[in-house]
Amino acid sequence: MKIFSQFKTLITFIVLLSLSLCTKAQHIDLLELRVFKKVVSSADYLAKVKITNVEIFREEDESEKHVYSAEVLATYKGKSHKRLSYEMFVEQGEDIVFNSASIYVALCLDENGTYYWPGTGSEFKPSLVIDAWLTENKSNVEKVSTNVGWCE
Structure with a gap:
């Protein structure tokens, strides 16, 4: 009987731990979606891409310019492209x-028609929450005007 009681206690603990982890995962997903929605209104261009190459150029001020080349899988905001390149300025030696x-x-x-990475928080891994939101809101995302400030 004692073993059965311990087994019930263990099962109850596992169930409660699982529920806690699920709730935490849902909270993280919703937080990420909230940030993603803000980014949609802050950027000029939004797409799902697969990076194919990165070139590194050293700048005179000891920074580096990374030029990313990518295959565009889907465009959500901005002009549609099959292939895309964009620039990122980083500290020298950054991975x-x-x-x-x-x-x-x-x-x-920018005013020359060059795409650039505005900084941390502008790259997202696909997730069920983001994918579902984009599917439901694709036509609205295309129409969202860019807030002044982030892309200046």
Whole structure:
């Protein structure tokens, strides 16, 4: 009987822990979606891409310009492209992290027509929450005007 009681206690603990982890995961997903929605209104361009190449150029001020080349899988905001390149300025020696996984990028467009990465928080891994929201809101995302400030 004692073993059965301990087993019930263990099962109850596992169930409660699972529910707690699910709730935490849902909270993280909703927080990420909230940030993603803000980015949509802050960027000139939003697309799901697969990075294919990165070139590094050293600048005179000891920074580096990374030029990312990507295959565009879907465009949500801005002009549609099959291939895209964009610039990112970073500190010299900063690691380049990319693989074959697709990502969402929110980019700005300068007066010369060059796309650039505005900074941290403008790249997202696909998730069920973001994918579902984009599917439901694709036509609205295309029409969202860009807030002044982020892409200046």
